[in-house]
Amino acid sequence: MEKIKIVHKPSLGYRIKKAIVGVALIAFGTTFEKVSKKDKVLIEELKDWKEGLVFSLGVLPAGPAITMRKERGAIKYLGRGYKENPELKLLFKNMDSAFLAFTGQMGNHTAFAQHRILVHGSLVDGVMANRGMGIVQAFLLPGIVLKMIFKRPPKLTFKQLLIKANVYLMVGVWIALKMWK
């Protein structure tokens, strides 16, 4: 009988997904900060958020994470990992779930419906964070992807399209610099 090998080392597929999710999270965090200072829709949405709220977005059990804080009406990206004892965490149960969401294959509402994301903290804060994340995703993902994963894809104004172009430039330059290093 063939002996079954017990493998604890993550597979190549897992490591690739982890790398992509890690990059996507950083892009998401920096975009959230940028858009929170420029886009009227997100600025209005953030008015109801608790000032000083620290929230993290991460992947269980030990995947990448980022932390953000609401500061002076906008979002400040605090960096990688769970920082400052976040009051709210939105956690993907596993890397496959995070990969689906961060590569635009699945919308947030579907991820919640399929129990792929957990909320640790107030559910009201979680719903508001989810709505904010949806606004930010509209600036990160191409229109054709938004049509597939959003219940009602947002129609971006000309000013919002300019912000989106700026975001793409920022993320593109950052990725290029990282690869150059």
Place this chain on the structure above:
Amino acid sequence: MVPEYYEFLCPVRIISGMKALSNITFEMELLGAKKALIVTDEGVSKAGLIKNVQKAFGGSKCEIGAIFDKTPPDSSTDVVNEVAKLFKDKKCDSFIAVGGGSCIDTAKCANMITVEKTNDLMKFQGVERLSKPLKPFIVVPTTAGTGSEVTSAAVIYDVKNKTKLAFTSGLLFPNVAILDPKMTVTMPAKITAATGMDALTHAVEAYYCIQKNPISDAYAIAAIRLIFDSLLDSTLKPKDEKKRLAMLNASLLAGIAFSNSLVGVVHGIAHASGGVARVPHGIANAILLPYGMENNFDKAGDIIAELAPFMGASTKGSKLNQAKAAVAAVRQLANELKDASGLPTKLSEAGVTKDQLEDIAKTAINDGSCTMNPEEVTFEVALDILKQAF
């Protein structure tokens, strides 16, 4: 159609029937329990229903350690801490919740802080944050509405921070749910109607919201059939134990459905109506259900149409016509219940004022239920539904 992925859980042992309550001590022994703390409210106590439970302990080695009958309609962290303290002081080893949603949620939360050895419920807010199994926990519902005897959630008002705390965990399920019609025969007509419509809303929303799956669908359909068959009769003839038992089962089936498939915009707005305008939950659901269904015609009309035959509605014509027929059947039931019990069918009849509508809409969009609604729920959408239902 089977969704590409779903999860389903219902580990509750269900005992239903005439004199089902006489099994309570047997179930306690199976769970290794000997001394129960009964969590109930004054209404249940005054109706003499606790005496039914006490009778069931006769001749058994199990005993009732204490009875807490001060659970308010909207339970709070103070009440939960008081219950947990009583549990510890009387050296009980199990909880029995006898009552509606508030009693059941109070018992769930008191059980939670007992096993986690803390009185800080904030630590467990959210989804799947518990790590220890609860103490043996039996529920005897006295309303046929919330379905909390088979759900994984509990909601409590945090007095200190003036906010609602919500907990969801697979560990929050009771061990046993006992459905005995004797425990619901004293329910007044209006409460029977309101809680029944709450159950209907659970079942209907569970069927068409985005988390639906084949298992929850089966429970939802069974619930809808029973409700359309039994709710009006149990409102008109409160002593009819067969109809009361049918409604208890309908409520349980709807509870299993929505616990696994969640709900949508109707519940989102109903929760907000309760918070802002103090509209009782069942009444809010009864008023808002037809409007919530109509709101989802574009995204889920075909699915809503599938409910028409189970509501006694026409199955002729296009899917949209069938969906409209289903909504008409819900409206007809609500109107019949209004004639039978005075159940309001408009928000203005339930005491909501026009100036409250915007606050309700603003609160509703932050309710988790709206995330599961097929149609996007914005402030404008929620306000539109409220204006129509006013």
